[in-house]
Amino acid sequence: RKEVEQDPGPFNVPEGATVAFNCTYSNSASQSFFWYRQDCRKEPKLLMSVYSSGNEDGRFTAQLNRASQYISLLIRDSKLSDSATYLCVVNQAGTALIFGKGTTLSVSS
Amino acid sequence: DAGVIQSPRHEVTEMGQEVTLRCKPISGHNSLFWYRQTMMRGLELLIYFNNNVPIDDSGMPEDRFSAKMPNASFSTLKIQPSEPRDSAVYFCASTLAGPVAGLFFGPGTRLTVL
Numbered sequence: 717r718k719e720v721e722q723d724p725g726p727f728n729v730p731e732g733a734t735v736a737f738n739c740t741y742s743n744s745a746s747q748s749f750f751w752y753r754q755d756c757r758k759e760p761k762l763l764m765s766v767y768s769s770g771n772e773d774g775r776f777t778a779q780l781n782r783a784s785q786y787i788s789l790l791i792r793d794s795k796l797s798d799s800a801t802y803l804c805v806v807n808q809a810g811t812a813l814i815f816g817k818g819t820t821l822s823v824s825s
Numbered sequence: 826d827a828g829v830i831q832s833p834r835h836e837v838t839e840m841g842q843e844v845t846l847r848c849k850p851i852s853g854h855n856s857l858f859w860y861r862q863t864m865m866r867g868l869e870l871l872i873y874f875n876n877n878v879p880i881d882d883s884g885m886p887e888d889r890f891s892a893k894m895p896n897a898s899f900s901t902l903k904i905q906p907s908e909p910r911d912s913a914v915y916f917c918a919s920t921l922a923g924p925v926a927g928l929f930f931g932p933g934t935r936l937t938v939l
Contacts, residue, residue: 750927758932759916759930759931759932759933760868760916760928760930761930762927762928762929765927803868811881812858812870812873812881813858813870813928814870815860815867815868816867817866817867817868818867
């Protein structure tokens with residue numbers, strides 16, 4: 717089983733839609749969780765951290781379920797500029813970040 | 826402020842040649858990471874340094890790969906000899922507070938080995 721698994725997509729949605737991405741991780745000792753965004757042929761950039769209580773940043777909401785070892789990202793009112801690949805990232809104590817392979821989102825007008 | 830700087834941005838070489846990738850982390854950051862990205866395998870950690878000391882090099886594929894960080898502002902990743910399967914985008918990233926903090930990535934080096 718891979719350490720971090722994501723549905724690769726692509727998710728094709730119209731502008732204004734709500735879309736959710738899921739991610740599962742295998743190591744129950746994982747401690748920190750993040751979502752990164754990567755545009756085509758660019759470097760990954762931190763989108764948001766994921767906290768146990770769930771957190772929101774504008775149109776983006778991240779949630780963590782430790783019991784199920786599951787992370788989610790919800791994007792409301794999708795914009796054309798949200799089109800990108802979204803990477804789920806997990807960290808265990810003393811190790812570097814482990815990246816999922818990403819979920820591709822395409823928002824169309 | 827300058828972000829993470831990598832050079833070269835693109836490298837095309839022939840199998841068997843030595844390749845050296847360079848990285849300058851963000852000033853003041855004390856952790857530096859080398860990742861490799863391919864379509865098949867996604868982003869894979871190769872090695873990371875904390876305060877210039879290699880902490881985890883378990884991702885380095887084999888003896889053909891080596892990485893150094895002689896000071897806080899410079900790191901190299903060397904492949905010798907290079908092979909076609911090394912073709913990938915190599916990213917350097919840095920952070921101030923270790924791997925639990927968000928990483929700042931450089932623009933990457935796109936390596937093609939013919």
